[in-house]
Amino acid sequence: MTDSTTASWGSPFTEEEELYRETVRTFISRELEPRYLEIPARGPERRQLWRKAGEAGILGACIPEEFGGAGASTLCNVILSYELGRSASYGTIGSFVATDLATSMLVQGGSKALLDRWAPKILSGEVVQCLALTEPNAGSDATAIRTTAVREGDEYVINGQKTFITNADMADVIYVVVKTDPTKRGRGMSVLLVESDRPGVTQRPLKTMGFPAGNTGEVYLENVRVPVGNLIGEEGGAFKLLSSSLDADRLQIGGRALAQAELAHQLTVDYVKQRKAFGHTLLEFQNTQFKLAEAKADLEAGRAFFHSAVRKVRAGQCSEADTAMTKLWLTEMSVRVIDNCLQLWGGAGFMDEMPISRIYTSNRVLRIYGGTSEILKMLIARSL
Ligand SMILES: Cc1cc2nc3c(=O)[nH]c(=O)nc-3n(C[C@H](O)[C@H](O)[C@H](O)COP(=O)(O)OP(=O)(O)OC[C@H]3O[C@@H](n4cnc5c(N)ncnc54)[C@H](O)[C@@H]3O)c2cc1C
Known part of the structure; x- marks a missing residue:
C-alpha cells in the first residue's frame, strides 16, 4: 500500500522521522498485520509484542540520548500513531504502543534516578506504561x-x-x-x-x-x-505536564483518524472495482463515484490540515486551540469518510472479519478520548 502522506507534496517530516516511520511500518507489517484477527486479548503474547516493539526500536523515541534513547521530538509519537491507524490491526489492538506518549511525562518531569531506572526498560519493551x-x-x-x-x-x-x-x-x-x-x-x-x-x-x-x-x-x-x-x-504541577502531553495526544489522535479514513478509502476503492451488481462494478455507479470523490477531497483537506499542525509543532507555534481544531476536524471527518465507505460494502461491511468493520468500530472512540469533541469546541471558543 502506498503511503499517501509521505508521498504527498511537501511532507513536513524530516528524513530521520521518515526512517523512524519505516521502522514502525516494518514492525506493524511483520508482527501485527498477518495475524491481527487472532491477537489474544490477554496473556503472555501481549507482553511479547511489547518486547518485539522494543527490539524493533520503536519505543521511547523521546528519551534523551544520555538515557539510551534517540532524543526525538513528540512528532515520532505522531508518526507511530498515524502508522497504527493505517493498519487494520489497530481495530483489534487499540492504542497499544501509541501509549508511548506517557514516556514524555517521565522525560519532562522525572528525576535522573527515575529515568536511570525506567528508561532502559521502556526502550526494551520490558515495561508497559x-x-x-x-x-x-x-x-x-x-x-x-x-x-x-x-x-x-x-x-x-x-x-x-x-x-x-x-x-x-x-x-x-x-x-x-x-x-x-x-x-x-x-x-x-x-x-x-x-x-x-x-x-x-x-x-x-x-x-x-x-x-x-x-x-x-x-x-x-x-x-x-x-x-x-x-x-x-x-507538587501541584500536573496541569503543566498534562497540557503539553494532551496537546501531543490530540495531534496523534488526529493523525490516527486521518490514517484510518485513508485506509478505509483505499480498501473501498479496491472493493468497488471488483464487486458487481446489476451487471456493473459498484464503481460504475455515479453514487459510488460521488461518495468516493467527496471522501477523497476530505482526505486531501485533512492531510493539509494535519501537515500544517505538524509544521506548527516543529516551529513551536502550535497552540492549544490549534491541536483542538486539528483533532476535532480530523476525527469528525474520519467518521464521515469511514461511514460512507462502509455503506459501499453492503452486508460485508458489517462482518467482524472485514477490516472496514473494525475500522468503523475503533474509529468511534477517537471523538471521545484525548478530549471529547465538545470539550475541544470549548477550548477553541476560549481562544476566539
Ligand atoms: C478506550 C478509551 C481509552 C481511554 N484511555 C484513557 C487513558 O489512557 N487515560 C485517561 O486518563 N483516560 C482515558 N480515557 C478516558 C477519556 O479521556 C474520557 O472518557 C474522556 O475524557 C471523557 O470523559 P468521560 O468519559 O468521563 O465523559 P464525561 O466527561 O462524563 O462526558 C460525557 C458527555 O458530556 C459532554 N460534556 C462534558 N462536559 C461538557 C460541557 N461542559 N459542555 C458540553 N458537553 C460536555 C462530553 O463531551 C460527553 O459528550 C479513555 C477512554 C476510552 C473510551
Whole structure:
C-alpha cells in the first residue's frame, strides 16, 4: 500500500522521522498485520509484542540520548500513531504502543534516578506504561478528580480509583494524577509514578465496544505508598505536564483518524472495482463515484490540515486551540469518510472479519478520548 502522506507534496517530516516511520511500518507489517484477527486479548503474547516493539526500536523515541534513547521530538509519537491507524490491526489492538506518549511525562518531569531506572526498560519493551487521569466521576472535568495523595514523611499515601485507562490492566508503571491539595482544583493536582506491584494496587480489564485485544482497564489504589522521589514534576504541577502531553495526544489522535479514513478509502476503492451488481462494478455507479470523490477531497483537506499542525509543532507555534481544531476536524471527518465507505460494502461491511468493520468500530472512540469533541469546541471558543 502506498503511503499517501509521505508521498504527498511537501511532507513536513524530516528524513530521520521518515526512517523512524519505516521502522514502525516494518514492525506493524511483520508482527501485527498477518495475524491481527487472532491477537489474544490477554496473556503472555501481549507482553511479547511489547518486547518485539522494543527490539524493533520503536519505543521511547523521546528519551534523551544520555538515557539510551534517540532524543526525538513528540512528532515520532505522531508518526507511530498515524502508522497504527493505517493498519487494520489497530481495530483489534487499540492504542497499544501509541501509549508511548506517557514516556514524555517521565522525560519532562522525572528525576535522573527515575529515568536511570525506567528508561532502559521502556526502550526494551520490558515495561508497559499508562497515564491514569480519568475517574468514574471525573472525565472531561479533570479537575474534579478525587484520588488523593497525602504526604507522610518521605512517602505519599494514595487512595482512589481510575477508569477507562489504556493499558491499565497490564501496565507496570502508572502515572497517576492525584490531588495533593484537595482544597484546590487544577493547582492542587500532581503526578506520581506508581509501580503496579506495590501493595494496594489492583488492576482490572474492561470490555469495550471495539478493540477486542485492547487493554482498557481500571486501577484501584488503596493506601498505596510511594516514595516522594516518585513525584513527576512539581507538587501541584500536573496541569503543566498534562497540557503539553494532551496537546501531543490530540495531534496523534488526529493523525490516527486521518490514517484510518485513508485506509478505509483505499480498501473501498479496491472493493468497488471488483464487486458487481446489476451487471456493473459498484464503481460504475455515479453514487459510488460521488461518495468516493467527496471522501477523497476530505482526505486531501485533512492531510493539509494535519501537515500544517505538524509544521506548527516543529516551529513551536502550535497552540492549544490549534491541536483542538486539528483533532476535532480530523476525527469528525474520519467518521464521515469511514461511514460512507462502509455503506459501499453492503452486508460485508458489517462482518467482524472485514477490516472496514473494525475500522468503523475503533474509529468511534477517537471523538471521545484525548478530549471529547465538545470539550475541544470549548477550548477553541476560549481562544476566539
Ligand atoms: C478506550 C478509551 C481509552 C481511554 N484511555 C484513557 C487513558 O489512557 N487515560 C485517561 O486518563 N483516560 C482515558 N480515557 C478516558 C477519556 O479521556 C474520557 O472518557 C474522556 O475524557 C471523557 O470523559 P468521560 O468519559 O468521563 O465523559 P464525561 O466527561 O462524563 O462526558 C460525557 C458527555 O458530556 C459532554 N460534556 C462534558 N462536559 C461538557 C460541557 N461542559 N459542555 C458540553 N458537553 C460536555 C462530553 O463531551 C460527553 O459528550 C479513555 C477512554 C476510552 C473510551
